[in-house]
Amino acid sequence: MNDVEVEVLAEPELDDPVLVEGLPGVGHVGTLVAEHLIEEGESELLRRIYSEHLPPQVTVSETGLAELVAVECHHVAIGDRDLLVVTGDQQAASGVGHYRIAEAVLDIAGEVGVGSVLALGGVPTGELVEEHAVLGAASSETLIETLEDVGVEFRENEPEGGIVGISGLLVGLGGQRGLTAACLMGETSGYLVDPKSAQALLGVLQTHLDFEVDLTELEERADEMEDVVARMQEIEDQNVPTEDDLRYIG
Amino acid sequence: MNDVEVEVLAEPELDDPVLVEGLPGVGHVGTLVAEHLIEEGESELLRRIYSEHLPPQVTVSETGLAELVAVECHHVAIGDRDLLVVTGDQQAASGVGHYRIAEAVLDIAGEVGVGSVLALGGVPTGELVEEHAVLGAASSETLIETLEDVGVEFRENEPEGGIVGISGLLVGLGGQRGLTAACLMGETSGYLVDPKSAQALLGVLQTHLDFEVDLTELEERADEMEDVVARMQEIEDQNVPTEDDLRYIG
Amino acid sequence: MNDVEVEVLAEPELDDPVLVEGLPGVGHVGTLVAEHLIEEGESELLRRIYSEHLPPQVTVSETGLAELVAVECHHVAIGDRDLLVVTGDQQAASGVGHYRIAEAVLDIAGEVGVGSVLALGGVPTGELVEEHAVLGAASSETLIETLEDVGVEFRENEPEGGIVGISGLLVGLGGQRGLTAACLMGETSGYLVDPKSAQALLGVLQTHLDFEVDLTELEERADEMEDVVARMQEIEDQNVPTEDDLRYIG
Amino acid sequence: MNDVEVEVLAEPELDDPVLVEGLPGVGHVGTLVAEHLIEEGESELLRRIYSEHLPPQVTVSETGLAELVAVECHHVAIGDRDLLVVTGDQQAASGVGHYRIAEAVLDIAGEVGVGSVLALGGVPTGELVEEHAVLGAASSETLIETLEDVGVEFRENEPEGGIVGISGLLVGLGGQRGLTAACLMGETSGYLVDPKSAQALLGVLQTHLDFEVDLTELEERADEMEDVVARMQEIEDQNVPTEDDLRYIG
Structure with missing residues (x-):
């Protein structure tokens, strides 16, 4: 295996496709949205990216199938x-490794004619969130204005430490390649898998890209998590939990 | 020395060989089985893999000989x-490094005509185990069925974090190369060298590959460890030991 | 993107330029001086160095623009x-990565005709400092004498662990390339952003390089920090703060 | 700068030279012996090895000269x-990096005709040592016998974790290149710079290689450290120090 190896599974013609990235991160917000899109849309797996820069690991499916860790690119209509x-x-x-994988993703984006990139993620607030704002950072002033119109907030110096990992690099390196690129981040506590933050993020995405998906499943997961959060808050009322307590719930 | 360097020591003709990997890991379960096979079978060292991706280290033999750390491939009949x-x-x-060493091992497997891979290891339960189940993960549904027939358990989402290290990669990368590949993991506390888990794993291996080895030595080591475990449990009855206490015994 | 990629933004003729490096480090002393020079002088951005050896990160500007992390080389007259x-x-x-970035900076220095290098930084004292001495280390005895004449102190075996990171390497590798190179380090507590140490360092720089800049802004920042320090010392009088307490203020 | 860069300073003809390595490690035992040999013998610096695999650092001399971290090869007669x-x-x-530097050292050894390698170091006992045994590990049985004759002890399974770092690799990789190679390790507490252990090691070296050096300076440093040790033991009698207390003295 080379440094990065791309398995080509399908090569359909795409019509002005938009790259939407949702790899694991804070609150799994990006992943929840990406997986929801794959499930609700008409989907086809186009590419798998294998790399020695990913963890040396196989995942095990429900039936016991071992699969080498990979980054996957799906066409979703x-x-x-x-x-x-x-x-x-x-x-x-x-x-x-983050740089190498991001470059590989952008190469694939180039092959299928992607013109704009939306990297999804969560931004941790450190406390349980009622209203899930969607924060943004973008590669151009024009895109900032467009995104503000659909409800994305651009706050001075937020997120404070910048954006780390593939989401940041897809915007930074994507911008360098002349793509219109933004990172959209749902506010989330940072302690829990957060389907409600994912819902807020998906709402913005729908308006911005002008499509509609059934949100039922995400709403159900959000309801389940609300129950967990409610139980958490009961516990919190009794004795303030440490970060470590909360971490096990994610 | 290059990135990975293979020393060729012998090149016998092998008859449909099965790769059995047992490098150090949880409970040394895989290593115990691998070493037992080498001792009990008719064995010949075929290859040594040296690499700057292995620790920068020599081991010192009982007589004082210093030997560069290597991964070894033995023919065992x-x-x-x-x-x-x-x-x-x-x-x-x-x-x-895990990726590079795994690729080197699979290259050697290709040279000697290996068609199937069994990566052995332990899966930690976090507590002392009475019955040592053998869990599995495999590269194909067919292999899963075959292994279930010889007593391997395939449990939903276990091991939870997937399989990390060379065992996982031999299955993942091996599967990509068209090999029939599985990981077999003996349940073990994770605190102790566990010859009893190794025995259970070897039992499954014997049935699956249809051979028989003398288990006496492994049984003796298991008896010794049972004494250690018994002493551990006495201590546990007195005051619950921390993970750190137990770690020193392994 | 390659290992290190240099974006060329301008190529003016420079007259015997001196490289002044101030990347983030102890007390942000070097960065404060570098940024002050850029703001007060007539400045032009000549080069951006991007590299996979920098953190995989974009910074987010006040207006929400995402920019890939880079090392920047400015011409300041x-x-x-x-x-x-x-x-x-x-x-x-x-x-x-430190070696690769340092080499890239020295390559650019070579292109624009740099003959001497001043790497700026802070040296931590571990306690709040009243008088900010400027310590030095240099690539030649002659330069040591010259710098002593403008108030730089050369103390036996200080800083004790040598100079780590790009500042050290610009002097070490710069010296090997035949440049006159020194590291100038303002004494600072190590806990706080320290504009007062930066002022002391800039004072030495002005005398050594024979130029003058308006220090007003740096003095204002120093006054602000003095207030912070004063509040810190009040707290310290009440109960001795741990390093962790102080770290959050930097 | 490449991966590893060798600066050639002199190329004298050497007569059957023996490589003696003493880079920093446990108790600085190897370094003390190496430096003592350089000071007491007729010495010339032959090579400096610079590498991005060494720490990104300059050391600062007593007078303030900054020097890029390097591994140095001296001819000592x-x-x-x-x-x-x-x-x-x-x-x-x-x-x-350990592998790359070790290979670079062995390349230089090949250029000047080295036939045998002695890698020096300390082996930590975890407690203050009265008698400083010298332990060994070697690349051949013959060499083990020869070294036993001059008082080197070869103990079963010691040092337990093998020998890590350049000393181990010079023996392991040196043996692979056909050199007669051994590691000699003076017993030392592991907490303190230990000139007494260095003295014991140098004693063995003198007998084995049949030369004599003035030990006065090393004895004086040993006497100084004995005073430190005596003060340590007083403290120990009062309250048992933790490893952390002791670490600051090394």
């Missing part, structure tokens, strides 16, 4: 909209 | 069965 | 003096 | 004996 949805079980295991 | 047994003192020291 | 000021948001993320 | 003494301020900063 929803209404008239063509998406290239990028997801997977793991991000790269090192800083250099 | 037991009855009519030809095995390529892969073992050694150390796994790779980094994620990239 | 102050009076008759031409400087090549090197700064940025981040240092390299690994030891090898 | 003592009586009729030609040594290639390898020392420096730092070992490599990574596992891969």
Whole structure:
């Protein structure tokens, strides 16, 4: 295996596709949206990216099948909209690896004619969130204005430490390649898998890209998590939990 | 020395050999089985893999001989069965290293005509185990069925975090190369070297590959460890030991 | 993207330029000086260095623009003096990365005709500092004498562990390339952003390089920090803060 | 700078030279011996090895000169004996780096005609040591016998974890290149710089290589450390110090 190896599974013609990335991160917000799009749209797996920069690991399916960790690129058609949805079980295991995987994703984006990139993720607030704002960062002023019109908030110096990992690099390196690129981040506590933040993010995405998906399943998961959160808050009322307590619930 | 360097020590003709990997890991279960096979079968060292991705280290033998850390591939003949047994003192020291060493092992497997891979290891339960189940993950549904027939358990989402290190990669990368590949993992506490788990694993291996080895030595080691475990449990009855207490016994 | 990629933004003729490096480090002393020079002088951005050895990160501007982490080389003209000021948001993320970025900076220095290098930084004292001495280390005895004449102190075996990161390497590798190179380090507590140490360092720089800049802004920042320090010392009088307490203020 | 870069400073003809390595490690035992040989013999610096695998660092001399971290190879003539003494301020900063630096040292050894390698170091006992045994590990049985005759002890399974770092690799990789190679390790507490252990090691070296050096300076340093140890033991009698207390003294 080379540094990065791309398995080509299908090569359909896409119509002005938008890259939507949702690899694992804070609150699994990006992953939840990406997986929901794949499930609700008309989907086809186009590429698998294998790399020694991903963790040295196989995942085990429900039936016991072992599969090498990979980043996957799916074609998802929803209404008239063509998406290239990028997801997977793991991000790269090192800083250099993040750069290499991001470049590989952008190469594939180039092959299928992607003109704009939306990297999805969560931004941790450190406390349980009622209203899930969607924060943004983008490669151009024009895109910032467009996104503000659909409800994305651009706050001074947020997120404070910048955006780390593949989401940041897809915007940074994508911008360098002349793509219109933005990172959209749903506010989330940072402690829990957060389907409600994913719902808020998907809402913005629908308006921005002008498509509609059935949100039922995501709403159900959000309801389940609300129950968990409610139980959490009961516990919190009794004795303030440490970060470690909460971490096991994610 | 290059990235990975293979020393060729012998090149016998092997008859449909099965790769059996047992490098150090949880409970040393895989290593115990691999070493037992080498001792009990008719064995010949075929290859040594040296690599800067292994720890920068020599081991010191009982007589004081210093030997560079290596992964070793042995031909082991037991009855009519030809095995390529892969073992050694150390796994790779980094994620990239795991990929590189796994590829080197699979290259050697290709040279000697290996068609199927069994990566052995332990799966930690976090507590002392009475019955040592053998869990599995495999590269195909057919192999899963075959292994279930010899007593391997395939449990939904276990091991939870997937399989990390060379065992996982031999199955994942091996599957990609068209090999029939599985990981077999003996349940073990995770705190102790576990010859009893190794015995259970070897039992499954014997049935699956249709050979027989003398288990006396492994049973003796298991009895010794049972004494240790018994002493451990006495202590446990007095005051619950921390993980750190137990770690020193392994 | 390659290992290191240099974006060329301008190529003016420089007159015997001096490289002044101020990347983030102890007390942000070097960065404060570098940024002050860029703001007060006549400045032009000449080069951006992107690299997979920098953190995989974009910074987000006040308006929401995402920018890939980079090391920047500015031409700064102050009076008759031409400087090549090197700064940025981040240092390299690994030891090898520090070497690669330092070499890239020195290559650019070579292209624009730099003959001497001043790497700026802070040296931590571990306690709040009243008088900010400027310590030095240099590539030649002659340069040591010259710098002593402008108030730089050369103390036996200080800093004790040598100088780590790009500042050290610009002097070490710069010296090997035949450049006159020194590291100038303002004494600072190590806990706080320290504009007062930066002021002391800039004072030495002005005398050594024979230029003058308006210090008003740096003085204002120093006054603000003095207030912070005063509040810190009040707290300290009440109960001795741990390093962790202080770290959040930097 | 490449991966590893060798600066050639002199190329004398050496007469059957023995490589003696003493880079920093446990108790600085190897370094103390190497530096003592350089000081007491007729010495010339032959090579400096610079590498991005060494820490990104300059050391600062007593007068303030900054020098890039390097591994140095000195020709040391003592009586009729030609040594290639390898020392420096730092070992490599990574596992891969240890391999690369060790290969570079062995390449130089090949250029000057080295036939045998003695890698010096300390082996930690975890407690203050009265008698400093010298333990060994070697690349051949013959060499083990020869070294036993001059008082080197070869103990079953010691040092337990093998020998890590450049000392181990010079023996392991040196043996692979057909060199007669051994590691000699003075017993030492592991907490303190230990000139007494260095003295014991140098004693063995003198007998084995049949040369004599003045030990006065090393004895004086040993006396100084004995005073430190005596003060340590007083403290120990009062309250048992933790490892952390002791660490600051090394």
